Amino acid sequence: MQEPAQDRPDVPLPVSGAAGSPMPQPDLHAVLGEEAFWRIARAFYARIDRDAFLRPMFPADLQEPIRNQAEFLIQYFGGPQHYSARKGHPRLRMRHMSFAIDVAARNAWVACMRGALEDAAIPEPHRSAMMGYFERTATFLINREG
Numbered sequence: 001m002q003e004p005a006q007d008r009p010d011v012p013l014p015v016s017g018a019a020g021s022p023m024p025q026p027d028l029h030a031v032l033g034e035e036a037f038w039r040i041a042r043a044f045y046a047r048i049d050r051d052a053f054l055r056p057m058f059p060a061d062l063q064e065p066i067r068n069q070a071e072f073l074i075q076y077f078g079g080p081q082h083y084s085a086r087k088g089h090p091r092l093r094m095r096h097m098s099f100a101i102d103v104a105a106r107n108a109w110v111a112c113m114r115g116a117l118e119d120a121a122i123p124e125p126h127r128s129a130m131m132g133y134f135e136r137t138a139t140f141l142i143n144r145e146g
């Protein structure tokens, strides 16, 4: 069964405006600027490239994954919807089903992203807010026992 949209970490929460909806997170796209998300995506995949455990899951050329991740994050954190214009709804769980994600893979992914936020010099409190989102989403994407 499909979870309600507001409970699914791949569906952006409303960032402002809708009557009666609280502002659940600052509009990080506006706060940090678009370039910050490209820095994160490049730093993240530079770490994936050096990660012997996760590297084999990804294609040889990481340019497309970098673009996918940057555009997804820009969209999720309140910026333009270029990701969905190009690829449709994120459906992260479905898009990750072909990759074997157990707890070890989830933790390795989270460690790469934690390092990437540091490499990209994302300031607090935004760094911790983003890490919370990544940790929840990575847990939601576990699709294998292990």
Ligand code: HEM
Residues within 6 Å of the ligand: 057, 058, 059, 064, 065, 066, 068, 069, 072, 087, 092, 095, 096, 099, 101, 105, 106, 107, 109, 110, 133, 134, 137, 138, 139, 141, 142
């Ligand atoms: C839990 C561990 C995870 C693993 C092992 C993993 C692995 C992968 C792999 C192998 C790809 C294919 C590369 C590509 O074509 O772009 C991918 C794509 C992607 N991942 Fe993950 N991922 C994980 C978690 C996450 C999380 C937590 C997020 C977001 C918060 C995320 C967002 C994405 C996005 C946006 C794409 C591009 C999908 C597409 O447009 O085709 N992933 N991931």
